[in-house]
Amino acid sequence: MIQPVRLEHRSVIAVSGPDRDAFLNGILTLSVASLGPDTMGYGALLNPQGKVISDMFLTRRDDAILIDCPAAVASRVVERLNLMKLRAAVSVGVRPELAVTAFRGLPDPRASDAPARAIGETSVTGDIGAYHAARIRACLPEQGTDFSAEEVFPADINMDMLGGVDFRKGCFIGQEVVSRMKRRSTARRRTLRVQMSAAQAAPAALKAGEEEIGTLTSVSGLAGLARVRIDRLEEAVTGGRVIRAGEASVTCDRPEWMADELSALARAKEARHDAGR
Numbered sequence: 001m002i003q004p005v006r007l008e009h010r011s012v013i014a015v016s017g018p019d020r021d022a023f024l025n026g027i028l029t030l031s032v033a034s035l036g037p038d039t040m041g042y043g044a045l046l047n048p049q050g051k052v053i054s055d056m057f058l059t060r061r062d063d064a065i066l067i068d069c070p071a072a073v074a075s076r077v078v079e080r081l082n083l084m085k086l087r088a089a090v091s092v093g094v095r096p097e098l099a100v101t102a103f104r105g106l107p108d109p110r111a112s113d114a115p116a117r118a119i120g121e122t123s124v125t126g127d128i129g130a131y132h133a134a135r136i137r138a139c140l141p142e143q144g145t146d147f148s149a150e151e152v153f154p155a156d157i158n159m160d161m162l163g164g165v166d167f168r169k170g171c172f173i174g175q176e177v178v179s180r181m182k183r184r185s186t187a188r189r190r191t192l193r194v195q196m197s198a199a200q201a202a203p204a205a206l207k208a209g210e211e212e213i214g215t216l217t218s219v220s221g222l223a224g225l226a227r228v229r230i231d232r233l234e235e236a237v238t239g240g241r242v243i244r245a246g247e248a249s250v251t252c253d254r255p256e257w258m259a260d261e262l263s264a265l266a267r268a269k270e271a272r273h274d275a276g277r
Helices: 020-025 071-084 128-137 175-184 230-238 258-275
Strands: 010-016 041-046 052-061 064-070 091-094 099-106 117-120 189-196 204-208 211-220 223-229 243-245 248-252
Touching (some): 010 020, 010 071, 010 099, 020 064, 041 071, 052 117, 064 117, 099 128, 128 211, 128 223, 189 211, 189 230, 211 230, 223 230, 223 248, 230 258
Antiparallel strands (some): 010 064, 041 052, 099 117, 204 211, 204 243, 211 223
């Protein structure tokens, strides 16, 4: 039995008021309307260019929606939401008395093998290494470790595959860019689980010969996550080139979805080539 662990790198924001659902639903990538009292939603606040300012988990509590987000960007999220609320009847603020705990609470909506999460008052400590090992096994990138604010698009961290982007609910900030990338199959970077032959600290460049094909972003033992150009990875594997991070050789997982993604990229490339003739 893994002991619960407080995620010190996460903070809690509360959004209350009668307009809270409609307000958040028009801004965030997830559908707030489907959020029940015993469920957790996963999504993000994007900038207008479609990059992730903050990933987040939402849950409903009494008369508020609680947001579990990276502590490093919590004040920025509050500032953005307050700037955008205009005349909406909402109140937004950090709740410093509340903490995020892993290995207890509600199921993580991203994956069945991810640690459960809870928001509440807590004094537990636990082993943060166990949390990172579990999320790496489940191939779940963590903001602050695997990516920084306004560095990646949702597809780079598989957010669109993890239920974090609702393309059917209507508008959200950055929707035009993210929807276009999906429609035109231009998302080349994906996060993959990797195995290494020897210990290697992250971050580190992932190389196939002299060509850089991605970045090792986090590690737990000899396992890790890497953000990879999957088209370059495929060329390297097909060409028999060894992939390395530092002195360690690296093997990247090949998820079931990768063949379809590569086929879509190839079709998009061919279409662009034909259009340029």
